[in-house]
Amino acid sequence: AEPQNQALIKRVEDAFGSAGAPLQKPGRLLLGEGTLSKVCRKSEQLRQFFLFNDILIYGMPQFRGSYTKQRVLELISLSVQPVPGQPRALDLHSPQKSFRVVCNTAAEAEQWAQRIRLCSEDCRRRLGLSAGISPAAETSPIWVPDSAASVCMHCKTAQFGVVNRRHHCRRCGAVVCAPCSNRTWLFPSISATPQRVCLTCYNKLSSHSTAANSEQNIERIRRVEQSFGSSGVTLLQTGRVLVAEGTLLKVCRRRTQKRRVFLFNDLLVYGSPLAGDCQRLVQQRVLQLAGVQTRQLADEGGASFQVMSPSKSFTLFAGSAEDAAKWVEFIRSCVADHSGDSSVASDSTGSTGASDCGGGVVRAPVWVPDGRSSNCMLCSATFSLISRRHHCRNCGFLVCSPCSQHTWVLPAQSDQPLRVCDTCYSLLAEPASPN
Numbered sequence: 001a002e003p004q005n006q007a008l009i010k011r012v013e014d015a016f017g018s019a020g021a022p023l024q025k026p027g028r029l030l031l032g033e034g035t036l037s038k039v040c041r042k043s044e045q046l047r048q049f050f051l052f053n054d055i056l057i058y059g060m061p062q063f064r065g066s067y068t069k070q071r072v073l074e075l076i077s078l079s080v081q082p083v084p085g086q087p088r089a090l091d092l093h094s095p096q097k098s099f100r101v102v103c104n105t106a107a108e109a110e111q112w113a114q115r116i117r118l119c120s121e122d123c124r125r126r127l128g129l130s131a132g133i134s135p136a137a138e139t140s141p142i143w144v145p146d147s148a149a150s151v152c153m154h155c156k157t158a159q160f161g162v163v164n165r166r167h168h169c170r171r172c173g174a175v176v177c178a179p180c181s182n183r184t185w186l187f188p189s190i191s192a193t194p195q196r197v198c199l200t201c202y203n204k205l206s207s208h209s210t211a212a213n214s215e216q217n218i219e220r221i222r223r224v225e226q227s228f229g230s231s232g233v234t235l236l237q238t239g240r241v242l243v244a245e246g247t248l249l250k251v252c253r254r255r256t257q258k259r260r261v262f263l264f265n266d267l268l269v270y271g272s273p274l275a276g277d278c279q280r281l282v283q284q285r286v287l288q289l290a291g292v293q294t295r296q297l298a299d300e301g302g303a304s305f306q307v308m309s310p311s312k313s314f315t316l317f318a319g320s321a322e323d324a325a326k327w328v329e330f331i332r333s334c335v336a337d338h339s340g341d342s343s344v345a346s347d348s349t350g351s352t353g354a355s356d357c358g359g360g361v362v363r364a365p366v367w368v369p370d371g372r373s374s375n376c377m378l379c380s381a382t383f384s385l386i387s388r389r390h391h392c393r394n395c396g397f398l399v400c401s402p403c404s405q406h407t408w409v410l411p412a413q414s415d416q417p418l419r420v421c422d423t424c425y426s427l428l429a430e431p432a433s434p435n
Helices: 002-019 106-126 199-213 215-231 321-339 422-429
Strands: 030-039 044-052 055-061 067-074 079-083 086-093 099-102 183-185 195-197 242-251 256-264 267-274 277-288 293-296 304-308 313-317 406-409 417-420
Touching: 002 030, 002 055, 002 067, 030 055, 030 106, 044 099, 044 106, 079 106, 086 106, 183 199, 195 199, 215 242, 215 256, 215 267, 215 277, 242 321, 256 313, 256 321, 293 321, 304 321, 313 321, 406 422, 417 422
Parallel strands: none
Antiparallel strands: 030 044, 030 099, 044 055, 055 067, 079 086, 086 099, 183 195, 242 256, 242 313, 256 267, 267 277, 293 304, 304 313, 406 417
16 A cells, blocks of 8 residues: 555656655655635636645646646644535635635535544644644635625725725735735745735734733743643744733532633633642643633622633633633633634523534533532433443533433544434434525
């Protein structure tokens, strides 16, 4: 199989010629290829895609099986999302380049999405990163097609024409006029030279820049990195600001445990203090703020609040209701600023189970603690040494083994099938009703 795989990779190398990057590498596998339509700024154009177990490559088809304009994306920082209302379309996000592709069929789109997710998660696991968590880096935007805007999306007045040309902001992807995009900003992941940005993005970047580049902020982030040691991810990054930190109590399945929590303007990081050395932290967990919601709870005098994200959701206890309110406000403010939409940062439903948190993204449930119930929350069977407690990964309920025999793949939490209760399995397995 290895000589055959090397021959396949050599064929791709030869197809791009001397202008392409060398592709032969120990352990690299070619897993699939196909022709997809890439949505460019002026029109859709055909591109040939090659999926390896660590990179995604695409290029422009020429004649006799040759390709030009090769682009290489690292799978470790690549994410793929379906497009609501467009079953054949996928959005690919990475720090270097983000864009939309259109497949021939909805089934083909699902197959590409599943393969990319599996390979991406495998890359992260090989580096010791948690499933669903990519290295901390802001992804580049998907450009709004030229045809989608006849007027500037910033000033709302300038009409585009032969003289007044369209431009794209490299931070938000909006179509803007020249006066509304006469500023530039350096994005190292995109280019070594400053890129055009709209006035709205420039003002946001400028407001963060002073804080992010201050010696105090850099020193604080380095201190957080050092507390996790070599097992932690790199946190020092252009534009990143440490907003708040503190020691809180996290509600785990059996008891509450101390966690040191660090809120950045784009991440929430927490870890467990090492016994005997409160300065050292272990079991680092990183949550991207995109898709995070939070709400203060009424019980415990208002001193607790929940953090809910696609990959992990949990309850934290602060020192007081006032402290909990501050944490909730800090997190909501960072999420709103990061996403540009304050509505995604709060949740007033009161639900702890898995639910849609906007844009088709489903957040993980908050687990019911073991001590909260001595009986199965479905059939009321009494838990004991023989009849153990289990948690449904979709709703977070405490259930017995007979009531949780089924498994289901919940992509935001893991690419492996996870235990779900009978009720959730019936809902998940039920065919989606036509719109």
